Amino acid sequence: MHNFTRNLLTEWRKLNLPFADETFVVAVSGGADSLALALALADLRKREKLNLRFVVAHFNHKLRGAESDADEEFVRNFTVGHDFELALGRGENIRGEKGSLEQAARVARYDFLKNTAESLRARAVLTAHTMNDQAETFLMNLIRGSGVAGLSGMRPVRILTEQTRPDTSPAKAVENQYSESKIQNPKSKILLVRPLLSWAKREDTERFCHDLAIEFRYDTMNEDLAFRRVRIRRVLLPLLRDFNPKIVETLANTANLLREEFEELEKIRERNFSENENGGLKIKELKNLASGARRRVLRAWLETKRGDLRGLDLKHVEAIENLVLSRKSGKTIELPGNRVVVKSGGRLEIKSGAKN
């Protein structure tokens, strides 16, 4: 077994992923990273180490004309040759300038991956992010000054969509249909898994493709230095490598370290919040929380104050979050049941609405 394949299997165990009876969507662009991932998975399937259904998903952004179509054709041929099912998506009218174009393309691609995973009832979408992606993202966010959250590295596993997978066992299906329970089994959520992130570098994926005599595609956008990420990859990282030959590992480790520290701090802050709350939430402390934790705190607070969460949507929580983050005071958010949330004296409070 090739070292690359063996490393992937080790990581698969470490991440506690299933070995049989599940479907995984594999995001494949045609570049070295995603081809290496798909090739190693095909090998593990052939050796019956993984008895899983893998569906390759390719998204044609339609941004580079004939070249985009050639990528699609290339991935189609690859899946035929390696006995993969294929799900194809095509971007229509993705527009934007430089960074925002990249962002718009990313959103369209992830929507496609989510929808594909949901319709296949897949356990997870696998993406081929490497340590290099981790290091590049860290540098992008550092240079932009994105603050603490942006310096926290990507995780190898996160929840892709809160949408639960319909359970296929008949008894449970009925239970799900009628259950009022708000607690969802996290196992039923679709995950985003990055099985190369913790150990593979770009040179590893390229070498693996080369060892298997598999040609991979180059994204010509990767040659366009106008793209910020590409300049980081082609100009900044090589310079940093002069300072430290292991700069990619160093930056990726730093991003992981920072994520761990902040997640710990975040948990403590969230916990202290629900304990200290009396008669209002402190705006300053709310601002210190990351968005996920802030929304959990807000929901718990609304539930305590109103008795339940009836009639409350994500849009109410988002509106309150915006109120917290805005510099203006005096604005109020109306809630169902004739209550309003107001910001005053550095605190968030719930009051009776003016209409009664």
Next chain:
Amino acid sequence: MHNFTRNLLTEWRKLNLPFADETFVVAVSGGADSLALALALADLRKREKLNLRFVVAHFNHKLRGAESDADEEFVRNFTVGHDFELALGRGENIRGEKGSLEQAARVARYDFLKNTAESLRARAVLTAHTMNDQAETFLMNLIRGSGVAGLSGMRPVRILTEQTRPDTSPAKAVENQYSESKIQNPKSKILLVRPLLSWAKREDTERFCHDLAIEFRYDTMNEDLAFRRVRIRRVLLPLLRDFNPKIVETLANTANLLREEFEELEKIRERNFSENENGGLKIKELKNLASGARRRVLRAWLETKRGDLRGLDLKHVEAIENLVLSRKSGKTIELPGNRVVVKSGGRLEIKSGAKN
């Protein structure tokens, strides 16, 4: 009043520093940063905004022959011209290669500054670190992979030496002499203050000197690209400025942000430690602490276990700290009173010594 001077006065107020009846040591190399600081202080003294005694301290590292001596002569003339007292130090036989030479020079310089401040009974040593120094240090440590502590920025104020200043009031002098109290008045400690760190960039100090028609010295070591910090200043930062024109401010702010977050986490960890301790300290959690917090935890633990801290020196705490950080197990640290500290099962424990 020049903007630079006004900004310094604002920062002086913000840092809650005294305006009269105290002595400050001003570290001056002869470069733009330290000359700008000394010039602004001289102006504030002349305007009677600050009624303080300022003593310029210059350390001649003796590393660049005639040039070092010329720097010394330059600073001597500067102090005469601007009515400063001068304390001079000279390095003897500072040796080392590149980074370690820089480090050895720094240690010798700080020893000199400490001794000068102690003998003058000064309130603080002032250094002219700017946002650029903050940004460069951040990048150095990021590239080296120094972990969380190294990414936390320098503080505008820290304690330089735990050595207390002899109190000059006779009653208190007696009290100090005989007091057994371990609680020391932080006001009596000598501080290291960096009054330019939060707001001044190198271009500001250079412009201020230029506006006052004051020549400043260039350290020829700053031209030697073999020095890592100099390469960061001359090669890396200009490249990063192409990505973000405000890169110095961005990196300095990031370093501050990370410091604040980690100090908060550190405090929580230290607090939780003394609460959770029962029958041993967890090695893993001890490793997570920064050195200062770790030593405080160890001291508190030793005091609880032994009843007091009698006979325990810094060297015992350092030895235990080394035991915590080393990968080996089985080693023991002997304490006065026939007790030993051992590492076993991931925990640190105190046992009776073998000699009884």
